[in-house]
Amino acid sequence: MSSNPLFTVRNLYRTALLSVGALLVMQTAWAQSQFEEDFDDENKPWEEIAVQMPPAPKAENLIDFYVGPTTTQKFAIDAKSLAIGSDGVIRYTLVSTSQAGAKNISYEGIRCATFEHKLYAFGREDGSWGRSRRDKWEGIVRGKTNRQHAALAQDYFCSNLMIMGNEQDMLKRLRSKQTLIDNLMRE
DSSP states (O other), rough: OOOHHHHHHHHHHHHHHHHHHHHHHHHHHHHHHHHHHHHHHGGOOOOOOOOOOOOOOOGGGEEEEEEOTOSSSSEEEEGGGOEOOSSSSEEEEEEOOOOTEEEEEEEEEETTTTTEEEEEEEEETTTTTEEOOTOSSOOOOOOSSSHHHHHHHIIIEEETTTTOHHHHHHOOOOOOOOHHHHHHHHH
């Protein structure tokens, strides 16, 4: 080691700069790992939000949609109830009407990410809701019968397991009877 005081001060200065630089690198690496850990949504389990029942549907808010040629019932969605939750579930009130005029009202959800549907509640005559006993997620069936969920998911809500647009986009497609495939063919 040299007895030159300038040489010693330079070494101390370099060592201090290297130490500060190393601390900055370590702090940045820690902050980045903390950021990635906090926002690692792929590894977090999916959680459904608490469901709020909508008001009873009104006839002027119903939008009919086509289910298929073999369906004997007519189906409609209450436009005022359609909502995309922060959990990625599209919720809506469904009104099905038989050929004899009998109506069934249900509050349901579709999850595009898993291509599933869930029945939350049934509407009562007085406008209140009765909870469904089968409020479990079930795969959407693409068969010829009971395909109202498949029609909504495939034709208006989902594509490649993703939600297509927002509520206004979905309502526009439903009102204009333009399915997702129709929209693609026009583009």
